Amino acid sequence: AEPTPEVTPEPTPDIQVVDGVTYVNGILIANKSYGLPADYAPGVSEEAQSAFEEMAAGAAEDGINLYIASGFRSYDYQAKLYQRYVDRDGKEEADTYSARPGHSEHQTGLAFDLNEVSDAFIGTPEAEWLAAHAHEYGFIIRYPADKVEITGYKYEPWHVRYLGKETAAAVYESGLCLEEYLGIDSVYAD
Template sequence: MKKTILGAIALTAILSCSACGKDVGKSDESPLAPVTTTNEEVSAAVTTTASKTNEKTTTTTSDEESETTTTAEEVTENTTTADAAPAGGGESSVQQSSPAHSHDSVPSPNDYNYGPAPAQYNIDGLTYIQGVLIANKSYSLPADFNPGIDPTCQSQFNKLQSDASAQGLNIWFASGFRSYDYQSQIYNNYVARDGQAAADTYSARPGHSEHQTGLAIDVNQIDDSFIGTPEAIWLENHCHEYGFILRYPQGKQDITGYKYESWHIRYVGTDMSYAIHNSGLTLEEYFGIDSYYH
C-alpha cells in the first residue's frame, strides 16, 4: 500500500512537469540523469547566471560605443572632404566650414588649398590679392567682419614705436581697429557736418574702411598738423621696415580715393611692404586695382 501511494505521487509529478513543457532532469544540450540540487548549488547557479548576463550586457554596450565612434569618424572625414577648396589659380569664391571671418594674421592663398598664388581671390566676402586683404572704395568688407586689431600688426607697431623712441621720436597709437557700426557713426557725423562729397575725401563709408580689417593704425594727431613733423618724416621713410606702408601718400588722392594722410599706416607684412615702398607706388597701383564707389 505504501509503495502504491509513493508511485502515484511520482506519476503526478511527472505529468505536472510535462504540462509546463519541461522534461525533468534534462538540459537544452544533452540528456542527463536526474540530480539532487542543494541550496548552495542553487545559489551558485544564480550567481553564475547573473554574471553571464552582466557580461553579455557590457559586451553589447561596448560594441555599440565602438560602432558610434566609427560612425562619427566617418562623418568627420566626409565633411572635411566635402569642404575642401578646389585647387588651381584664378578668381574663385570658396565656402568654408570653419567660423566665418576669423582673422589672426594675413593669410596666404595656400592656406586655402589654392595651389599657386592667384592674382585675386575671395573668402567669406573678403577680397585678397596675393595674400593682402583689400579694403578701399571699390572693395568692401562684410558688416559682421569684426576681427579686432591684428596681433602681428600690433606687435610690429610696438617695435616701430620702440625704435623711434630710441631716436628721440614720439610716435603713439591713436586709432586702430574700428567696427562697421563705429565707422558708420564716424562717417555719418562727417556727412552731417561737411556733406557727403567732402566726407568721402577723408572718411571711409562703413564697410570700406581699412580700420575694419584690424591692419591699419593712425598715429599721433589724426589731422594735417602731423604733416612735416620729424615723426611723420621718419614714419614715411622707415615704416616699411616693420611691415607697414604709408597708405595714402601725397599727390595720389585720385588713385587712393583719399587725401594725403601722413598718420595712416597699413600692415601688409615685410615682404610686401619693401616691394611696395621700393616701387614708389600706392597699394592700388602696385596691384592694378581702382578705388571708387560703384
C-alpha cells in the same frame, strides 16, 4: 632679322573673395572698390600690433614718440563716424577723408592712425620718420600725397597699413600706392 620684342603683359591681379573679404595677390584689401562684410570684426591684428611696438621702439631710439590714436574700428562705429562727417561737410567732401562703413581699412585690424590725426601732423619729425622707416617694420603710408586721385583719399601721413616687412618694403621701393602696386582701383560703385 630683328629680334621680336617681347611683349610684357600687364599683370592681372589675382582676386579671391573669401567669406566676403577680398584678397588681391593674397593681400587683404578694403578700399572704395572692395568692401568688408558688416560682421567682419577681427579686432586689431596681433601681428600688426607687435610690429607697431617694434616700430615704436625703433622710433624711440631716434627720439621719436609714436602712439596709436585709432586702430580697429567696427562697421557700426565707422557708420557713425562717417555719418557725423557727412552731416558736417556733405557726402562729397566726407568721401575724400572718411570711408563709408564696410570700406574702412580700420575694419581690417591691419591699419593704425598714429599720433595726431590732422593736417597739423604733416611735416612733423614724427611724420618724416614714419615716411622714411615705416616699411622697415612692415607698414606703408597708405594714402600718399601724390596718389590722392588713385587711393581716393587725402594725404594721411598718420595712417599706416600693415603688410609685413617683405611686401611693405616692395611697395615702398616701387614708389607706388597699394592700388597701383596690385593693379586695382578704389572707386565706389555708386
